[in-house]
Amino acid sequence: MLSRLVFVSGNALKSSGSFGAGLVQASRSLQTSSQSLAPVPPLPEKGGKTRHGIIPEELFQLLYPKTGVTGPYMLGTGLLVYLLSKEIYVINHETFVAASIGAVFIYGIKKFGPQVAAFADKLNEEKVAKAQEVKDLAVSNLTQAIEDEKKEQWRAEGRSMLFDAKRNNVAMLLETNYRERLHMVTNEVKRRLDYQMPSRTCTVAWSRSTWSTGSRRASSAASHLSRRRPVLPSASQT
Amino acid sequence: MMTSFFDQFMSPSLLGIPLMALAFVLPWLLFPSPAPRWLTNRLLTLQGWFINRFTSQLLLPVNVGGHKWALILASLMLFLISLNMLGLLPYTFTPTTQLSLNMGLAVPLWLGTVLIGLRNQPTAALGHLLPEGTPVPLIPVLIIIETISLFIRPLALGVRLTANLTAGHLLMQLIATAAFVLLPLMPAVAITTSVILLLLTILEVAVAMIQAYVFVLLLSLYLQENV
Numbered sequence: 001m002l003s004r005l006v007f008v009s010g011n012a013l014k015s016s017g018s019f020g021a022g023l024v025q026a027s028r029s030l031q032t033s034s035q036s037l038a039p040v041p042p043l044p045e046k047g048g049k050t051r052h053g054i055i056p057e058e059l060f061q062l063l064y065p066k067t068g069v070t071g072p073y074m075l076g077t078g079l080l081v082y083l084l085s086k087e088i089y090v091i092n093h094e095t096f097v098a099a100s101i102g103a104v105f106i107y108g109i110k111k112f113g114p115q116v117a118a119f120a121d122k123l124n125e126e127k128v129a130k131a132q133e134v135k136d137l138a139v140s141n142l143t144q145a146i147e148d149e150k151k152e153q154w155r156a157e158g159r160s161m162l163f164d165a166k167r168n169n170v171a172m173l174l175e176t177n178y179r180e181r182l183h184m185v186t187n188e189v190k191r192r193l194d195y196q197m198p199s200r201t202c203t204v205a206w207s208r209s210t211w212s213t214g215s216r217r218a219s220s221a222a223s224h225l226s227r228r229r230p231v232l233p234s235a236s237q238t
Numbered sequence: 239m240m241t242s243f244f245d246q247f248m249s250p251s252l253l254g255i256p257l258m259a260l261a262f263v264l265p266w267l268l269f270p271s272p273a274p275r276w277l278t279n280r281l282l283t284l285q286g287w288f289i290n291r292f293t294s295q296l297l298l299p300v301n302v303g304g305h306k307w308a309l310i311l312a313s314l315m316l317f318l319i320s321l322n323m324l325g326l327l328p329y330t331f332t333p334t335t336q337l338s339l340n341m342g343l344a345v346p347l348w349l350g351t352v353l354i355g356l357r358n359q360p361t362a363a364l365g366h367l368l369p370e371g372t373p374v375p376l377i378p379v380l381i382i383i384e385t386i387s388l389f390i391r392p393l394a395l396g397v398r399l400t401a402n403l404t405a406g407h408l409l410m411q412l413i414a415t416a417a418f419v420l421l422p423l424m425p426a427v428a429i430t431t432s433v434i435l436l437l438l439t440i441l442e443v444a445v446a447m448i449q450a451y452v453f454v455l456l457l458s459l460y461l462q463e464n465v
Contacts, residue, residue, distance in 0.1 A: 093414035098328040120280035
């Protein structure tokens with residue numbers, strides 16, 4: 001307990017100048033753990049092992065090589081008998097008070113000890129769970145953001161394909177339009193030419209029919225007709 | 239020199255040096271100070287939980303102005319509970335059995351609440367001296383009675399704690415002495431007396447905790463009236 005007093009006051013005085021530093025140095029011999037401050041050393045999982053709740057296990061380990069398993073118990077019994085027989089400790093009414101308060105205390109610890117320990121552990125676990133929840137939420141939000149970003153990038157790639165498709169579409173429309181006009185032109189030319197064939201055939205047939213009767217007049221008329229009417233219509237007449 | 243049952247309540251001294259200060263500094267050693275880590279051991283976790291819970295429950299009905307008293311009321315509670323519980327151990331001295339200590343705690347705190355009330359809201363503070371709905375002829379009498387009750391409060395606070403603890407300790411000593419004396423004479427009766435002692439011990443544990451709580455609760459009540 002005195003060492004704990006030293007620790008507690010040492011902690012409080014550490015920041016108060018030279019006296020505090022001296023106290024920390026003085027108590028250094030009492031400290032058994034390693035001396036670095038950062039990172040903070042982890043707490044041991046369980047407290048120190050004790051036998052019957054009060055007596056540290058180290059005492060039993062200390063006495064085991066010399067006195068075996070029953071050593072500390074013999075020591076305790078001998079000590080008690082010595083105190084009683086020499087009347088260093090006198091049994092009086094206070095002994096009864098000690099017995100009853102001891103009984104109440106031990107009963108309380110045995111009955112409620114595990115529950116209280118579980119409750120304390122639960123408090124710590126809730127603390128950790130709350131922080132873990134925040135962390136998990138942040139991680140899931142960030143993962144979701146990464147996936148959304150990837151999707152947006154994929155969409156952006158797709159947009160260039162969309163532009164290509166639109167460009168192809170427009171080119172196809174233009175091509176179609178050009179071909180339509182070409183087709184129309186071809187049809188029109190063919191139509192004019194189709195007119196010329198039967199008219200030529202007709203003219204030749206008529207000139208042959210009129211050749212025998214009035215040959216000069218007919219041939220001059222035919223040649224005059226053939227000279228006057230061109231084979232292909234000129235551009236101005238169409 | 240005959241030892242009497244009241245020797246346990248004498249102020250302890252060693253070779254003329256009064257040990258009273260040592261007696262009521264001892265509980266401070268039993269409360270670990272908060273550690274510079276996030277997850278602490280079971281004792282510190284439970285201590286922190288208890289203090290937080292207790293203070294929030296105690297200050298629920300008090301207005302915001304009274305929340306300044308959170309620290310002193312919480313530490314007073316821990317002080318009284320630890321002193322009372324430690325006094326149940328044999329051969330220990332319980333400082334709270336001394337009327338001087340309890341009055342020293344009760345009077346300044348009560349006076350503090352009264353002065354705060356008179357300074358910040360004098361009308362309301364004086365208005366507490368007359369309960370609502372009293373019939374007119376009774377008003378003068380009732381004001382006198384309420385004033386007396388106001389001044390009796392610190393006395394009641396101090397004496398309640400002293401009397402409860404002193405009576406409990408005395409009773410435990412008496413019944414233990416009875417059991418001790420009867421053991422060689424009438425063992426069966428001695429066993430019955432021991433059983434009574436056991437029950438009384440359980441009662442004393444409860445009384446120790448309840449009296450500390452009542453002290454602090456009443457102070458918070460007086461604060462609530464005046465803030």
